[in-house]
Amino acid sequence: MTAIPAPVGRPAKPVRWARLLAALIVLLVVLAAFWHVDIEWSDLWAAPKKLWRVLRLMFGPPDWSQLPQALSATMLSVAMAWFGTLIGIVVSFPLSLFATRGLTPGPVRWPIRGVFAVLRAVPEVVIAVLMLSVTGLTAFTGALAIAIGSIGTLGKWGYETFEAVDRGPLEATGAAGASRMQVMRWGVWPSARPDVFAFWLYRFEISVRASAILGLIGAGGIGKMLVDNIQFRVWDVVGVLMIVVVVVTMIIDQISGTIRNRIIAGRWQLPIVTAVSRRRAARRLREHAAAAAEKGIL
Amino acid sequence: MSAAVSMSKPTEHPPPAQQRPVRPRTWWKAAAVLVVVAAVTVWSAIAVEVDFGALFRNAGNASRTIGQLLQPDYSYFPETVRPLLETLETAVISTAVAAVLSLPISFLASRATDPSTPLLVAVRFVMNVIRSIPDLLYASLFVTAVATGALSGILALVLFNIGILVKLVSEALDGLDRGGQEAALAAGSGWIKADRSAMLPEISPIYISQTIYVLELNIRASTVIGLVGAGGLGMLIDKVRTFYQYHYLSLVILEILVLVVVLEFVSSYARRKLVR
Numbered sequence: 366m367t368a369i370p371a372p373v374g375r376p377a378k379p380v381r382w383a384r385l386l387a388a389l390i391v392l393l394v395v396l397a398a399f400w401h402v403d404i405e406w407s408d409l410w411a412a413p414k415k416l417w418r419v420l421r422l423m424f425g426p427p428d429w430s431q432l433p434q435a436l437s438a439t440m441l442s443v444a445m446a447w448f449g450t451l452i453g454i455v456v457s458f459p460l461s462l463f464a465t466r467g468l469t470p471g472p473v474r475w476p477i478r479g480v481f482a483v484l485r486a487v488p489e490v491v492i493a494v495l496m497l498s499v500t501g502l503t504a505f506t507g508a509l510a511i512a513i514g515s516i517g518t519l520g521k522w523g524y525e526t527f528e529a530v531d532r533g534p535l536e537a538t539g540a541a542g543a544s545r546m547q548v549m550r551w552g553v554w555p556s557a558r559p560d561v562f563a564f565w566l567y568r569f570e571i572s573v574r575a576s577a578i579l580g581l582i583g584a585g586g587i588g589k590m591l592v593d594n595i596q597f598r599v600w601d602v603v604g605v606l607m608i609v610v611v612v613v614t615m616i617i618d619q620i621s622g623t624i625r626n627r628i629i630a631g632r633w634q635l636p637i638v639t640a641v642s643r644r645r646a647a648r649r650l651r652e653h654a655a656a657a658a659e660k661g662i663l
Numbered sequence: 664m665s666a667a668v669s670m671s672k673p674t675e676h677p678p679p680a681q682q683r684p685v686r687p688r689t690w691w692k693a694a695a696v697l698v699v700v701a702a703v704t705v706w707s708a709i710a711v712e713v714d715f716g717a718l719f720r721n722a723g724n725a726s727r728t729i730g731q732l733l734q735p736d737y738s739y740f741p742e743t744v745r746p747l748l749e750t751l752e753t754a755v756i757s758t759a760v761a762a763v764l765s766l767p768i769s770f771l772a773s774r775a776t777d778p779s780t781p782l783l784v785a786v787r788f789v790m791n792v793i794r795s796i797p798d799l800l801y802a803s804l805f806v807t808a809v810a811t812g813a814l815s816g817i818l819a820l821v822l823f824n825i826g827i828l829v830k831l832v833s834e835a836l837d838g839l840d841r842g843g844q845e846a847a848l849a850a851g852s853g854w855i856k857a858d859r860s861a862m863l864p865e866i867s868p869i870y871i872s873q874t875i876y877v878l879e880l881n882i883r884a885s886t887v888i889g890l891v892g893a894g895g896l897g898m899l900i901d902k903v904r905t906f907y908q909y910h911y912l913s914l915v916i917l918e919i920l921v922l923v924v925v926l927e928f929v930s931s932y933a934r935r936k937l938v939r
Binding site: 394395398399401402403404405408409411412415416418419440441443444445447448451482483486487488490491494495497498499500501503504505507508574575577578581582588591592595596598603607610611614615618 | 703704717718721724751752756795818887894900907924
């Protein structure tokens with residue numbers, strides 16, 4: 366190779382037609398969407414001014430007298446998220462065992478996986494809309510909607526985790542004469558446990574966001590308070606509520622992230638620090654993000 | 664060790680206490696965790712006023728509703744075409760806008776490409792705040808403050824997407840091999856040039872794949888943001904549910920299901936091709 370004289374200048378870049386075509390199609394689709402969508406573009410130019418006005422009303426200054434009420438509404442939302450996630454865990458755990466390859470035959474496995482897939486595809490809000498017709502507008506309805514929504518994700522993450530464990534202990538327990546349940550208990554569960562606990566917590570974080578959304582359609586909690594105040598344009602209260610939502614979500618994410626980190630990495634570490642510091646953290650977070658892709662909430 | 668001992672005398676049980684190391688005692692930790700979890704659960708159950716009885720009391724009501732839901736009225740389909748298109752357009756436009764905006768922000772939000780710590784911290788903080796507000800909340804704000812319809816939906820989704828995309832892409836940047844960038848810096852280029860020539864080509868497959876993922880999220884999100892008046896299928900859901908037209912509602916939900924599943928399929932195919 367060294368005998369070949371160095372070429373003058375760079376070799377020409379190969380033209381990648383398939384890629385070019387794909388880019389062109391994407392561009393056309395985007396342009397078509399812009400062209401066809403039913404929007405008064407003049408609204409867009411007016412938007413910054415209007416938004417600025419609303420922001421000034423919201424935060425200049427916010428109405429702190431509503432803070433206690435806002436906090437108790439938030440607590441209700443968090444309770445909804447916790448209880449819903451817990452029911453989701455209780456229901457999805459045995460189901461995900463039955464959906465694990467190697468433990469159950471296909472005819473048992475596939476229907477369960479199908480149910481998980483359907484539950485993942487329906488947005489929580491739609492589930493809640495359906496539930497409202499049965500149990501009415503209560504926080505319990507919201508919790509149930511979250512429970513049903515989380516069964517899909519938790520179930521899928523569950524069987525994926527169980528299938529991804531190291532086969533060694535599994536074979537060993539099997540060879541020692543364990544029954545299927547015993548294989549599960551001693552061959553699979555010990556290695557799957559940290560991941561399972563971690564994604565339970567992660568799902569709780571998602572549920573906290575979902576519970577705020579469910580409030581928006583009337584299921585109680587901070588979301589309901591928000592939508593009421595937005596509708597009546599009580600902007601200074603909305604400002605307080607926004608601050609509360611942001612702060613509480615961030616605090617819960619930090620706590621939950623710290624615990625998840627402790628479960629998986631085995632040491633206490635603030636997630637912010639880890640994220641700034643290194644590669645492994647980035648990779649792990651990416652994996653979680655990929656898992657979140659299943660449900661569509663981050 | 665213990666394996667070797669028991670191999671040599673398979674019939675005798677070796678006294679286990681001397682063979683195995685003593686297990687660390689962790690039961691009290693587990694118990695403490697359990698107590699905390701149980702306490703939070705009891706508190707949450709009281710707060711949401713758990714009433715499983717209501718499910719059975721309303722069972723008659725439910726079965727009627729479910730009966731109607733199981734018979735979607737396909738003749739309603741023509742009415743849903745416009746909202747369906749609007750949902751798709753909202754998703755596509757907001758993905759495109761967010762993709763363009765979030766690329767430079769991602770470079771500012773990664774330790775690997777942004778040498779200035781104060782700027783990094785500031786950008787990340789703003790992004791954290793943006794991310795912690797749910798999309799429907801943005802939508803309802805914009806609907807009230809700007810205008811009803813697709814525009815508010817697009818604005819809401821753009822904000823929501825920037826939060827996600829910047830997080831995913833900047834974290835991918837953190838994990839990249841920085842050799843090329845170092846070489847560029849050593850050869851005398853500035854940070855912007857080094858990032859563009861060395862980091863951008865490395866990140867682009869991930870960037871594109873995450874953009875497709877965000878499009879997928881948007882399809883899901885844009886079906887529901889209409890519930891607060893931001894256009895698309897959600898507005899239709901709101902309309903038919905206030906009139907208790909469950910035959911129509913189930914058709915709309917069916918459409919959402921098909922849309923989401925098809926898109927998930929396409930997106931996972933495209934992403935697989937990209938990563939390969």
